[in-house]
Amino acid sequence: MLKISNVSRRFGDKVAVSGVNLEIPQGQMVGVIGRSGAGKSTLLRMINRLADVSSGSIDYGGLRVSELRGQALRNWQRDCAMIFQQFNLVPRLDVITNVMLGRLNGRNPVLNLLQVFSPAEQLEALKALERLDIAATALQWAQTLSGGQQQRVAIARALMQGPKMILADEPIASLDPRNAQIVMDSLRDINAEGITVITNLHTLDTARAYCERIIGMAAGKIVFDGTPDELTTDVARTIYGADGLKEAFSEAMTSTSIAPVAPLRLPRTPTNAQQAP
Amino acid sequence: MTDVALSPASQTLLRHYRGQVLTRRIYSVIGVVLVVVALLAAMNYANAANSGKFFERLPYLFDFLKTFTPNDPMEIFRAMFDIESPYYDGSLKFDYTSDRHYLTESLYIPNFVYQLIITVNIAVVSTIIGGSIAFGLCFFASANLVGAGVVRWIVRRIMEVLRAFPEIVIAGLLTAVLSIGPIAAIAAVSLHTIGALGKLFFEVVENADMKPEEGLRSVGATWLERVRFAILPQVLPNFVSYTLLRTEINVRASTIIGAVGGGGIGEVFRLSIGRDHAAKTYAIVILLLVTVVCIDQFSGWLRRRLVGNQSFELGRGAA
Numbered sequence: 001m002l003k004i005s006n007v008s009r010r011f012g013d014k015v016a017v018s019g020v021n022l023e024i025p026q027g028q029m030v031g032v033i034g035r036s037g038a039g040k041s042t043l044l045r046m047i048n049r050l051a052d053v054s055s056g057s058i059d060y061g062g063l064r065v066s067e068l069r070g071q072a073l074r075n076w077q078r079d080c081a082m083i084f085q086q087f088n089l090v091p092r093l094d095v096i097t098n099v100m101l102g103r104l105n106g107r108n109p110v111l112n113l114l115q116v117f118s119p120a121e122q123l124e125a126l127k128a129l130e131r132l133d134i135a136a137t138a139l140q141w142a143q144t145l146s147g148g149q150q151q152r153v154a155i156a157r158a159l160m161q162g163p164k165m166i167l168a169d170e171p172i173a174s175l176d177p178r179n180a181q182i183v184m185d186s187l188r189d190i191n192a193e194g195i196t197v198i199t200n201l202h203t204l205d206t207a208r209a210y211c212e213r214i215i216g217m218a219a220g221k222i223v224f225d226g227t228p229d230e231l232t233t234d235v236a237r238t239i240y241g242a243d244g245l246k247e248a249f250s251e252a253m254t255s256t257s258i259a260p261v262a263p264l265r266l267p268r269t270p271t272n273a274q275q276a277p
Numbered sequence: 278m279t280d281v282a283l284s285p286a287s288q289t290l291l292r293h294y295r296g297q298v299l300t301r302r303i304y305s306v307i308g309v310v311l312v313v314v315a316l317l318a319a320m321n322y323a324n325a326a327n328s329g330k331f332f333e334r335l336p337y338l339f340d341f342l343k344t345f346t347p348n349d350p351m352e353i354f355r356a357m358f359d360i361e362s363p364y365y366d367g368s369l370k371f372d373y374t375s376d377r378h379y380l381t382e383s384l385y386i387p388n389f390v391y392q393l394i395i396t397v398n399i400a401v402v403s404t405i406i407g408g409s410i411a412f413g414l415c416f417f418a419s420a421n422l423v424g425a426g427v428v429r430w431i432v433r434r435i436m437e438v439l440r441a442f443p444e445i446v447i448a449g450l451l452t453a454v455l456s457i458g459p460i461a462a463i464a465a466v467s468l469h470t471i472g473a474l475g476k477l478f479f480e481v482v483e484n485a486d487m488k489p490e491e492g493l494r495s496v497g498a499t500w501l502e503r504v505r506f507a508i509l510p511q512v513l514p515n516f517v518s519y520t521l522l523r524t525e526i527n528v529r530a531s532t533i534i535g536a537v538g539g540g541g542i543g544e545v546f547r548l549s550i551g552r553d554h555a556a557k558t559y560a561i562v563i564l565l566l567v568t569v570v571c572i573d574q575f576s577g578w579l580r581r582r583l584v585g586n587q588s589f590e591l592g593r594g595a596a
Binding site for chain 2 (some may be wrong): 094
């Protein structure tokens with residue numbers, strides 16, 4: 001259970017996230033929507049501790065995440081994998097090594113610097129790549145891959161971390177619809193194993209199709225928290241601040257999918273089903 | 278083996294990968310061994326060429342400094358600010374006052390400070406001259422801006438020639454023509470600066486993001502306009518950083534050139550150390566140290582004021 005209590009984040013006199021309270025049970029697939037600058041990325045970055053909270057606290061189980069330091073902090077970051085819009089891979093390094101970098105934490109630091117990985121880790125990395133259907137690219141430099149392929153490498157690296165949670169910061173915003181679907185399907189697959197997935201999205205229909213819970217943010221605050229069914233057009237208009245627009249809020253504008261993807265309810269393990277709201 | 282779980286294609290990949298890793302490790306080990314062997318052999322040779330005296334003479338390293346001390350610590354500051362010495366005996370060694378540069382009847386600039394100003398002036402003027410010419414040339418040496426290989430080849434060779442000779446060699450040639458003095462020093466440092474800064478500048482330009490350039494090309498802008506609006510705003514922060522760094526380097530260069538007849542602090546430094554004037558020498562060393570620290574602090578401050586913290590972060594904007 002991830003518990004965010006009254007968390008705020010200020011940059012100078014600008015408030016990015018303001019007094020957010022949130023409880024996310026283990027194994028949930030959560031979509032966060034909202035306009036650019038609504039504080040979605042900052043919220044995710046604070047959970048991973050790429051950014052620090054200005055006030056409030058973040059807890060996971062008995063762990064006070066917002067106050068971790070040193071090795072404890074790095075261990076938390078290993079458990080809580082991050083996926084970025086621009087993939088953030090090492091461009092001039094082969095794909096398989098990029099994936100194995102997910103394992104850096106907890107290994108012998110000297111072996112890390114010498115880039116020595118055990119056969120078991122090589123095998124595991126290849127299996128992760130196979131699972132995402134890009135094993136054939138394993139020996140290429142990451143920068144030679146297409147956007148969709150790179151994002152799948154990033155997911156493989158996240159899997160290599162053995163995470164309890166995956167945070168995806170607009171993972172499909174730079175991808176074409178087909179690749180977007182592959183990436184979202186992979187995330188749903190991973191979620192089915194009981195790993196919490198929290199993803200920022202720009203597209204309402206993607207959020208509706210893939211997420212069991214949707215959170216809407218505006219001006220640093222949570223303005224909506226509910227199921228896809230509760231996310232009506234009116235609610236969406238409030239989240240995106242489209243009230244003042246003359247034209248009807250067009251959902252087609254925020255759509256990336258080629259064909260409507262039927263909302264798919266995943267088989268849940270008994271423990272997950274109990275924790276779900 | 279657990280490899281069974283992998284598909285045949287992936288097993289082949291894994292074999293290839295392990296082969297690559299093995300090859301890389303073998304080459305790394307060979308490389309390290311070669312470097313260590315070469316280093317040991319070179320050190321052994323150098324020690325032999327030094328008649329094996331290196332380790333024998335090492336303990337005497339500080340003997341020169343021990344004998345080369347002023348009468349009392351205050352002497353250093355008297356020498357620095359041209360104040361009369363109580364040890365004055367008519368010799369040059371303790372004559373601090375006769376080189377004062379009087380501005381009015383009573384107000385004077387101490388000689389070493391005056392010489393230091395000359396040196397810093399040489400450095401600043403030659404950075405401005407050399408930097409301006411390098412700025413003009415660098416765009417013609419960039420492969421992403423100039424399609425004609427001939428132009429690039431010529432400009433780059435010019436820069437290489439200017440960069441190849443140390444300032445002190447150019448200064449030696451120029452003093453023979455222009456006679457001794459700061460003009461020869463300025464010309465020498467400027468020439469070297471063109472070559473050195475030009476190289477750094479055009480590498481920055483070549484690493485610039487070409488998307489804005491494409492955007493301007495699409496509106497029908499000329500080459501000059503594209504350079505002005507697409508390239509210049511991107512590269513200017515790095516240009517400023519490199520120019521300030523070059524200013525620091527040029528202060529050092531013009532000090533050294535002073536010692537071969539370029540005037541300035543280098544000249545008085547050579548004379549004082551040659552004549553065994555300990556207090557004067559220490560005064561100059563301290564002045565130089567303070568100057569370099571000041572320039573470093575000032576250029577850091579100026580860079581932050583002018584360009585923020587964005588320099589050396591080229592390419593990040595592409596994301």
